[in-house]
Amino acid sequence: MAEIVIKNVAKRFGGFTALHSIDLTITDQEFMVLLGASGCGKTTLLRIIAGLETPSQGEVWIGGKRVDHLPPRERGISMVFQNYAVFPHLTVFENIAFGLRMKKLPQTEIDRRVNRTAELMHIEQLLKRYSGQLSGGQRQRVAVARALAMEPDVILMDEPLSNLDALLRLEMRAELKGVLADSKTTTIYVTHDQVEAMSLADRISVMNGGKIVQAASPVEVYRNPAARFVGSFIGNPPMNFLPARRGTNGQFQVAGLELPGPVAGDALDFAIRPEDVEIAPTGFVATARVIEPLGAHTLVTTEVDGKLFRAVLDSDLKVAPGDELRLAPKPDRVRWFDPETTLAV
Incomplete structure (x- = not known):
């Protein structure tokens, strides 16, 4: 042993x-x-x-x-x-x-x-x-x-x-x-x-x-x-983070979206991996800034609510700098962090 x-x-x-x-x-x-x-x-x-x-x-x-x-x-x-x-x-x-x-x-x-x-x-x-x-x-x-x-x-x-x-x-x-x-x-x-x-x-x-x-x-x-x-630190590209505040209806307001979140805390950090968002009719309003073809996928660096936000999308999707996208997070992949302790909630 x-x-x-x-x-x-x-x-x-x-x-x-x-x-x-x-x-x-x-x-x-x-x-x-x-x-x-x-x-x-x-x-x-x-x-x-x-x-x-x-x-x-x-x-x-x-x-x-x-x-x-x-x-x-x-x-x-x-x-x-x-x-x-x-x-x-x-x-x-x-x-x-x-x-x-x-x-x-x-x-x-x-x-x-x-x-x-x-x-x-x-x-x-x-x-x-x-x-x-x-x-x-x-x-x-x-x-x-x-x-x-x-x-x-x-x-x-x-x-x-x-x-x-x-x-x-x-x-x-x-x-x-x-x-x-x-x-x-x-x-x-x-x-x-x-x-x-x-x-x-x-x-x-x-x-x-x-x-x-x-x-x-x-x-x-x-x-x-x-x-x-x-x-x-883990992941290339790393996780995306956006500030979130609890609204009067109990939902969290994140860059214009309403999302369910943890019971504890009124101000949290929303987090999602770049591969865990997808193009959808409703989602974060994102403006494409940099397009990086990676073969099977394309890494698109966007701006969401004034912050950089990366998305790994299918390479067949045609995106150009300046395009406006709607990026929807997959609900089961969302994570939340306390902005003061930086620990997961």
């Missing part, structure tokens, strides 16, 4: 607080993604779990054992870095075997593990080549194979695909998900790329300002954001 429990973990650098009282449980064999913009604290949290940073307060438990006082080598973890950290003067075989030799394992066991992980990562034909002769994608495979060869309880990954081109990232995402599921390893993966997070994660922890704003499945994070920040 490699359940990870983070209890009340905070990290301060002088007068700056990088992490605020983080509580998070990652279940055995779960693929958890820490997602957020640069500076949100995700890498600091990963380094604390790895033992590369010491928490200012709190506890880290792995597999039922408290580890925040232990050095990295005694935590049962392997780590894959953004810059791969492979040795260019060693062959691929020796790179993968490096940690195994440090553990003084028998040569037969080293051979077994290296060959098994090389096959998993589709680099068995590269074992005799020097890593300095490899492409970026091949070096990334070597780094992952080296981590897997240690047969760790936990693998920590810090933006491991960020240096690859778009097509290679797509290939590696699919490969990583399958390999790590087969290895039955608990994985924590740091990224600022929401597509990576959505495609890889069992759960996503969305971070902002040193706090976890929401930890949930990719679908839950996308469809039911717990805070306005999550709705604006």
Whole structure:
């Protein structure tokens, strides 16, 4: 079992607080993604779990054992870095075997593990080549194979695909998900790329300002954001927001439309995903400003009640800048947020 429990973990650098009282449980064999913009604290949290940073307060438990006082080598973890950290003067075989030799394992066991992980990562034909002769994608495979060869309880990954081109990232995402599921390893993966997070994660922890704003499945994070920040950060394009006020009849007035809303609150923020509006006889009065063809769909940036409002529409629909549209929100896709707390209502 490699359940990870983070209890009340905070990290301060002088007068700056990088992490605020983080509580998070990652279940055995779960693929958890820490997602957020640069500076949100995700890498600091990963380094604390790895033992590369010491928490200012709190506890880290792995597999039922408290580890925040232990050095990295005694935590049962392997780590894959953004810059791969492979040795260019060693062959691929020796790179993968490096940690195994440090553990003084028998040569037969080293051979077994290296060959098994090389096959998993589709680099068995590269074992005799020097890593300095490899492409970026091949070096990334070597780094992952080296981590897997240690047969760790936990693998920590810090933006491991960020240096690859778009097509290679797509290939590696699919490969990583399958390999790590087969290895039955608990994985924590740091990224600022929401597509990576959505495609890889069992759960996503969305971070902002040193706090976890929401930890949930990719679908839950996308469809039911717990805070306005999550709705604006997750999704490309992000959620649309419009101010709403309750009328005398109990309905909410939103940019000229009357919509049913929550019982609590007289002033809320209305929110809807761009793909969850459609052309209809009645809806928001929207003036098209920018048209972006995306193949199967067209992204239309409009102006609604003086605010930018994006809609993802069928590419067969002919729209030009300056056109007036009626955009109706799908009722079951509407979300509401408290403008003061920014939390979902």
